[in-house]
Structures are given as C-alpha cells and as structure tokens.
Amino acid sequence: MSDRDTTKEQLVAKKRTVKDLADYIKIKSGTSPNYSLFLGAGASVTSGIKTGQELVAKWREEIYTRLSNEEYINAEEAKKWLSKNHPVWYDPNNEYSSLFEKKFDLPSQRRRFVELQVDKKLPSIGYAYLVELFESKFFDTVFTTNFDDLINEAFYQFSSDRPLLCAHDSSIKGVSITSSRPKIIKLHGDYLFDSIKSSLKETESLEGNTREKLTEFTKEYGIIFVGYAGNDSSIMDVLKHLLKQDDYLRNGVYWCVRQNDAIPPELIRLLGQEKVYWVEIEGFDELMAELALELGCTLSFGGNQKSTKREMMIQNFITDEYSLSKNNIIKSDLSKLKKHTLTHDISSLINELSQSDLDEQKIPEEDFKNLLYIDNLIRNKNYSNAESKLNDLINNADSDNIKSKYLRRLIEIKEEQKDTKSALEISDKLIALDEFNINYALSRTNIFTDLNEKIHYLKGLLEKFPYSINLKNHLSRIAILHLENHDEELITFDEIHDLIDKSLLQSSNLDNIAWRIKYDAIKTKHQSSYDKKDCNKSIQELLDKIKDVNPTHDT
Secondary structure, three states, X not given: OOHXXXXXXXXXXXXXXXXXXHHHHHOOXXXXXXXXXXXXXXXXXXXXXXXXXXXXXHHHHHHHHHHHOOOOOXXXXXXXXXXXXXXXXXXXXXXXXXXXXXXXXXXXXXXXXXXXXXXXXXXXHHHHHHHHHHHOOOOOEEEEOXXXXXXXXXXXXXXXXXXXXXXXXXXXXXXXXXXXXXEEEEOOOOOOOOOOOXXXXXXXXXXXXXXXXXXXXXXXXXXXXXXXXXXXXXXXXXXXXXXXXXXXXXXXXXXXXXXXXXXXXXXHHHOOOOOEEEEEEOOHHHHHHHHHHHOOOOOOOOOOOOOHHHHHHHHHHHHOOOOHXXXXXXXXXXXXXXXXXXXXXXXXXXXXXXXXXXXXXXXXXXXXXXXXXXXXXXXXXXXXHHHHHHHHHHHHOOOHHHHHHHHHHHHHHHHHOOOHHHHHHHHHHHHHHOOOOHXXXXXXXXXXXXXXXXXXXXXXXXXXXXXXXXXXXXXXXXXXXXXXXOOOOOOOHHHHHHHHHHHHHHOOXXXXXXXXXXXXXXXXXXXXXXXXXXHHHHHHHHHHHHHHHOOOOOO
C-alpha cells in the first residue's frame, strides 16, 4: 500500500463525497450562497494551460544545466544540487516561486511570460457548468490565484450577467459582499498588469484590501478549494488564522483532491481543524458537472451574443481533447451538444444566407453545400483542407456576396491559427468588397487581441460611420471592459455615455442593447466607490427612463 493511500485511510473520518458537498451547498438561507469557490492552477489544465508542475520541471532542468554545466539526470539530483549550491534563492518546498524568480528577473518579464501561457486559451466545459451554478445562485464569488481569464470569458460567452472582475488591490476594496453580481477576485493579480504575484517574496504577502476582503467574505461563507495545492503562504496564513475564530468559516472549508493526487502537505496540517474536510474528485470539470447535476442545473449555453469564440469553445467541448467524456454526466451532455450543434450549423447557415431578401443575393444550392462542407472542416480543425478549398472558391466566386462568406471563414481559420497578420490581410480584402459595409468593418475588431487596439480601431470608424448604432454599442462595450482595470487615458466614461446616448437617440427601443450597456457603464464607473449614493441615483434615473419607454417592462 502506498504512503498516499495510508494517509487517506488515516483521514477517512474527514472525507466527504461530491454528493455531500452538493447537499451542503443546497442548504442555504434565502438567496445568499453558503460558499465561495477558490480555484487554483489545477482548474486550468483542461483548458490547455500548463500546470505549475510542468513549468517547474522545465525550469528546473534549464536552470540546473545552466548553473552546474553538467548533464541533467533527474529531478531529485537537480533538487539536491540546487539546495546545496544555491540555498539563498532556491527553496525546494516552493520551487515554482523560487525558479520563476530566477528564470525572470523583472515583473514585466514575468507578465509577458504568463501572457504567452494564457493567450487565446479557451475555457473547458467545467467553466460552462460553473456559469450555470452561478446563474442558479448557488455561488456568487470565486477567488483565484490564476492569472488566466477563463472564468471571465466563460461568463461573457455563456451568461447575460457580466461579472465584476477585481484583478488588483484597489479594485477589490469596493466589492460588496451583498452584491448578487458574480464576483471574480484575483488574489495574485492579472497577466495584464506587471504587478502579478508569482515570485517567492510576492506570494508571501497579500495586499491590505485583498486580505481584508478575503477575511470579510469568509465570515459569511465557507470555501471550496479546487485545483489548489496551498503553496501561497500569504493565503494559507489568513486561512489558518480564520479557522481559529469561531465567527469565521462557519460553513467550513472543503478541499477537493484529485483521485490520483497526494493530499497536499498544507491540507494534511489543516485537517486537524474542526471545520476542514476533503473531497475526492475526478477533476475540476467532472466536479462542476456533478455539482450541476446534483443541484438541478443543466447546460443551457445562455448569453445574448453570437460569437465566433463561443462557437470555438463549444467545438472544443465536442472535440474533447482531454477525454472528459469518460465521466458519464459530461458524456451525456456532449452527446446532446453534438446533436444540437449539427442542427444549429444548418440553421445558422440558413439564417446567415437569408439575412437579405434580395433575389440577386440568394445563394445557389452548390454554394450552400460548399459552405456546409467548409464549416464541417473548420469544426473538425481540418484547417489545411478548408483553406485550400476556400482559396479555390474565392478565386472562382462570381458574386461579392458569396465571396464575402468565404473570406469570413478564411479569417476565422487564421484567427484559430493565431496568424494575426494573415487574418488582417484577408480582412482588408473583405472590406475592399464594400468599404461602406459596417459589418465587414466591425468583423475586423475580432482579429485584434488587445483591447487598446480594438478601441483605437473602432474610434477610427466613427467618422466614416457616424450613424451606426452597432458601432457605438460595440465600442462602448469594449471600452467598459478596458476601464474595469485601466484609467480613462484612452477613453473616458463621458465618451462612453455620449456614444450610448447617441445610440439611444437613434433607437430608444428597449431591444437596443445600449440600455444594458449604459447600466454596465454606471456600475463599472462606481465599482471602487464605498459610497454608492451616486451610483444608485444614476441607476434609478436609467430605470425611470426605461419605464417611460415601456411602463410594463420588467426592469
């Protein structure tokens, strides 16, 4: 019997099942959840982000080889050598932080490295289940030590609720525990900031507002840890302190451990406390799927917008690179999703082709079949054949209308291949078909990965398309995302409100999403304010205007 199994047998009295956990989550007072989620790096593995263990193994070999000038033999030999020869900076008990700090001298270098690791990664299916659990009000807060944007992206694609993202200490200060809006609190910052915490010194301390907010939330909530090893002394020190207080963590701490993983040393020490338990799970995605089933949530893939990225995410679920369908719940949902996707593909194509009723723009049957064939190739990531076929079709297309549809799909392939230069060149060809087609112009925005670039580009279109409601709304939404974590140097809240007001002046119909965007702009502007008086006043004025448009509207 292995040491791991022996440890687990000794701790069997503190072991709980996923069903137990679901029962505890279910028993809540009113609409307020009993628990916050806490996600570590393990929750990002099936989204294609390398684990800390993978990075440590790579860095250890590189640094050992460089410093020792000897051939790398194995991990244990390297650890012994580094411990003996470089005890000042190397900590074998916290390899990730000490090796990361040795590998990259400056915070800006660490930020750029992290950015490359998380760039264009798409959330796994577990995040879709997570969104459903939030929508059903079983959770409203998630803490994370991860730098990626997977949680926020999942909400953006699958929910009509935009979460409040707190990625630095000052933004965390204004977060209210009573707010029902989903809250994402990044304890180590965001890769968009040079101040991300990953070096040894940095993870040994939590900034004041962050520490206070973690403490405040644990008074009312329990915490469920998923994919977290407990290697951050700053977080563990706060947790140990709170466990000693009778008034905190009254709903307990539930720490999820994968079936094939050893129980983290920090957890073994914590399990001596009355309010700490551990739960054996298959993995993050399987846990979210099981909780969703036990709590009566089903995958709905809600949200208001049609999105290429959303379709890519769903296709990733179906492709199932990490064999998550071994879990029966996920297998069943993927089976339903495949059937829905096939029907949706045909339906979407019919809708796309019927947007214009002009006889001269009707699509011939042969082109309809070609588009279905191309879409199937793209869905199955057969990009080489799809690109070759598209180039032939574009060269032989006898109308700009059908050529535009082929060009859009070619752009989609280049985006997926992360070939931004080629995607922009093809976008130029699309726009050249009709330089006054606002949809062609707006589609170019998706190619830019940086919010600054998107904003600069969209602002440049305002003079050419002064009467486009879609342009004003699109620019406003992206600007709000930018201002959640940046100052008003690039674009101001006044500019956003001016754009929204012009959009509403052109169309005050409640179907105009500018109403929702205006609400989001108000909330974002006041997100760090303790005094919510001005915020509440502005929201009430907005609601009054909506009632004036339609007194029966459910606001």
